[in-house]
Amino acid sequence: MIRIEPREATSRTFSVGVPVLSALISLAFAAIPLLAAGANPITAYGEMFKGVFGSVFAVTEMLTRATPLIFTGLAAALAFRAKLWNIGGEGQLYLGAMAAVAIGSGLLDISGILLIPIIIVLGAAAGAAGMAAPTYLKVRFGADEVVTTLLLNFIILIFVQMMLEGPLQDPMGLGWPQSAPVLDQGMLPPLMDRMRVHSGLILALVLAGLAQFMLARSVWGFKLRAVGENAAAARHAGINVNRSLFGVALISGGFAGLAGVSEVAGLKGYLTADLSPGFGYTGIVVAMLAGLSPIGVVIAALFIASVFVGADGMSRAMGVSSFLADLVVSVSLLCVLVGGFIAKYRIVRSGKAGATT
Amino acid sequence: MMDLLNILLSESFWAASLRIATPLIFGVLGALICERSGVLNLGIEGIFVVGAMCGWMTVWLGSGLWGGVLVAACAGALFGLLHAILTVPLGLSQHVSGLGITLFATSVSYFTYRTALPNVSSPPRIEPFQALDIPVLSDLPFLGPVLFQQTALTWLALLMVLLVWYVLQRTALGVAIKAVGDNPDSVDAQGLSVYGLRIGAIVAGSALMALGGAFLTMSAFDAFFFGMVNGRGWVCIALVIFASWRPGKALFGALLFGAFDALQVRLQTEMGALVPGQIFLMAPYILSIIALVIAARSADYPRALLTPWFKGQR
Numbered sequence: 001m002i003r004i005e006p007r008e009a010t011s012r013t014f015s016v017g018v019p020v021l022s023a024l025i026s027l028a029f030a031a032i033p034l035l036a037a038g039a040n041p042i043t044a045y046g047e048m049f050k051g052v053f054g055s056v057f058a059v060t061e062m063l064t065r066a067t068p069l070i071f072t073g074l075a076a077a078l079a080f081r082a083k084l085w086n087i088g089g090e091g092q093l094y095l096g097a098m099a100a101v102a103i104g105s106g107l108l109d110i111s112g113i114l115l116i117p118i119i120i121v122l123g124a125a126a127g128a129a130g131m132a133a134p135t136y137l138k139v140r141f142g143a144d145e146v147v148t149t150l151l152l153n154f155i156i157l158i159f160v161q162m163m164l165e166g167p168l169q170d171p172m173g174l175g176w177p178q179s180a181p182v183l184d185q186g187m188l189p190p191l192m193d194r195m196r197v198h199s200g201l202i203l204a205l206v207l208a209g210l211a212q213f214m215l216a217r218s219v220w221g222f223k224l225r226a227v228g229e230n231a232a233a234a235r236h237a238g239i240n241v242n243r244s245l246f247g248v249a250l251i252s253g254g255f256a257g258l259a260g261v262s263e264v265a266g267l268k269g270y271l272t273a274d275l276s277p278g279f280g281y282t283g284i285v286v287a288m289l290a291g292l293s294p295i296g297v298v299i300a301a302l303f304i305a306s307v308f309v310g311a312d313g314m315s316r317a318m319g320v321s322s323f324l325a326d327l328v329v330s331v332s333l334l335c336v337l338v339g340g341f342i343a344k345y346r347i348v349r350s351g352k353a354g355a356t357t
Numbered sequence: 358m359m360d361l362l363n364i365l366l367s368e369s370f371w372a373a374s375l376r377i378a379t380p381l382i383f384g385v386l387g388a389l390i391c392e393r394s395g396v397l398n399l400g401i402e403g404i405f406v407v408g409a410m411c412g413w414m415t416v417w418l419g420s421g422l423w424g425g426v427l428v429a430a431c432a433g434a435l436f437g438l439l440h441a442i443l444t445v446p447l448g449l450s451q452h453v454s455g456l457g458i459t460l461f462a463t464s465v466s467y468f469t470y471r472t473a474l475p476n477v478s479s480p481p482r483i484e485p486f487q488a489l490d491i492p493v494l495s496d497l498p499f500l501g502p503v504l505f506q507q508t509a510l511t512w513l514a515l516l517m518v519l520l521v522w523y524v525l526q527r528t529a530l531g532v533a534i535k536a537v538g539d540n541p542d543s544v545d546a547q548g549l550s551v552y553g554l555r556i557g558a559i560v561a562g563s564a565l566m567a568l569g570g571a572f573l574t575m576s577a578f579d580a581f582f583f584g585m586v587n588g589r590g591w592v593c594i595a596l597v598i599f600a601s602w603r604p605g606k607a608l609f610g611a612l613l614f615g616a617f618d619a620l621q622v623r624l625q626t627e628m629g630a631l632v633p634g635q636i637f638l639m640a641p642y643i644l645s646i647i648a649l650v651i652a653a654r655s656a657d658y659p660r661a662l663l664t665p666w667f668k669g670q671r
Contacts, residue, residue, distance in 0.1 A: 003669050
């Protein structure tokens with residue numbers, strides 16, 4: 001008889017090894033769809049590598065792609081730590097982006113350096129509001145936040161389309177559903193000449209570091225972890241659970257909103273309804289690969305951005321669909337989930353285990 | 358006001374309501390079976406996509422329509438099995454596994470479609486299910502167009518409501534499935550397999566979900582598009598709670614949703630000049646959230662929902 005029993009302690013080897021192995025397995029898995037598409041996997045991996053690391057431009061493109069994923073990854077990681085299932089990163093991203101263009105494209109004609117911080121703060125606030133609402137419905141009515149945040153993603157995206165055909169539409173845009181551009185003084189400065197990588201990346205890295213510190217060292221972080229591990233026990237210990245949930249909801253939504261700010265005010269310059277190719281959802285994978293650790297999020301976001309940028313390059317060179325990247329990303333999520341099981345439990349013959357208890 | 362009354366009294370409105378409700382009926386029933394056994398299946402959105410893609414592609418490759426339906430159901434069952442393995446014997450997070458299945462199933466479908474058809478501008482069409490034309494019945498006033506001029510898949514959906522109701526309420530298997538979602542220890546004590554019952558329920562439920570997807574490409578439309586499922590799976594997850602895990606109420610919830618969706622399309626054409634069309638497009642999702650909020654307070658969740666169970670551990 002085979003039995004499953006928990007390991008006494010999860011070692012550090014596992015917490016680093018599982019995500020790394022998951023990443024490698026998911027990359028190896030890509031050989032199957034590559035073969036099915038009639039491509040030589042070795043050549044394809046080569047093209048992918050070249051697509052990410054083949055030139056300075058390629059690396060900066062990867063960093064550009066990683067930037068929103070760090071934000072949405074942090075959004076998911078912090079919320080999941082408190083067992084608040086924020087699946088609404090995609091919608092919150094668009095709320096942040098909408099706030100950024102609404103303010104940044106001329107509503108506030110502020111010259112000098114003041115416009116950027118205002119855009120950042122209000123963009124984050126818009127995202128935070130987008131997570132506060134479902135958290136209220138959860139705390140007040142017991143409405144499952146998984147479902148409400150998922151449904152809100154669709155509502156918000158339709159709302160964006162409505163705004164882009166209405167109040168936010170660029171009057172000079174010849175009727176295209178896109179917003180007016182963010183003013184020059186509202187744009188996050190680029191990090192390198194003639195490259196797209198922008199200072200949103202720096203903001204993401206600083207916030208990841210701050211989140212790591214707060215989570216590990218602060219009272220707030222302690223309460224958050226306590227609520228996530230056992231809400232009833234935390235309540236019993238005198239922690240105001242609802243307040244903790246709202247706190248993390250605002251921060252999580254704020255991070256997702258910043259992903260939108262950074263895409264609009266750092267990269268695109270204006271808002272369209274196809275701003276995000278699912279960064280909010282991919283952020284969940286990033287957070288899981290990272291083991292819900294903020295520093296881990298940075299590393300996982302770099303990996304996943306490499307997969308996307310590499311697959312784009314491979315797709316251009318070999319004509320294999322770039323949906324391959326989504327496939328690899330989803331497989332990596334499933335792998336890390338199974339890996340988490342292996343790290344937490346071991347399988348034993350119950351005859352032997354019975355003797356020890 | 359007169360317009361609204363005219364809409365509500367028209368045959369085409371009720372026929373459309375039932376048509377729009379059909380994929381949701383499949384989806385809600387599927388989600389209901391999974392959750393009754395104690396496992397949330399957030400793979401539903403992706404399983405819809407797989408069902409839509411596989412059903413369509415099987416027919417496009419030359420099979421008959423029912424062959425497509427069968428392949429869709431099997432593909433859904435396969436992804437359901439993967440979710441079942443991850444969440445039942447391994448006891449992993451049902452939330453994360455389900456989202457993983459949705460991402461995986463969606464990307465497998467999109468990759469397969471793109472690889473089979475690398476450069477098409479307009480998606481190839483198939484000959485979809487036609488409206489049944491039952492002698493006498495189809496010519497009945499009102500009921501004829503509403504009920505008897507639907508496609509075979511709509512009838513299959515209604516049949517499934519009866520079947521799921523019968524199995525859950527009237528058979529030993531149904532009693533066991535409900536028990537395993539409420540109190541797996543008691544089921545185990547009776548010598549039944551908790552794992553077996555849960556895995557079976559998830560596989561069967563996922564096959565039903567895939568039929569909801571197949572309806573989209575084989576009956577509602579005649580081709581496969583990216584993004585065509587568009588949140589229908591998530592709506593089903595909300596509707597299950599609204600239906601308090603009962604097949605009859607699930608049918609009611611899906612019909613209510615269908616009626617509302619049919620109404621918004623008609624209001625949109627009548628009032629399009631006054632209000633932006635997107636308001637109407639948002640309405641079904643907002644309605645789902647409202648339904649969830651109303652139902653959540655008194656929701657009688659299967660007691661072991663989301664709780665993994667391991668053999669030999671209490």
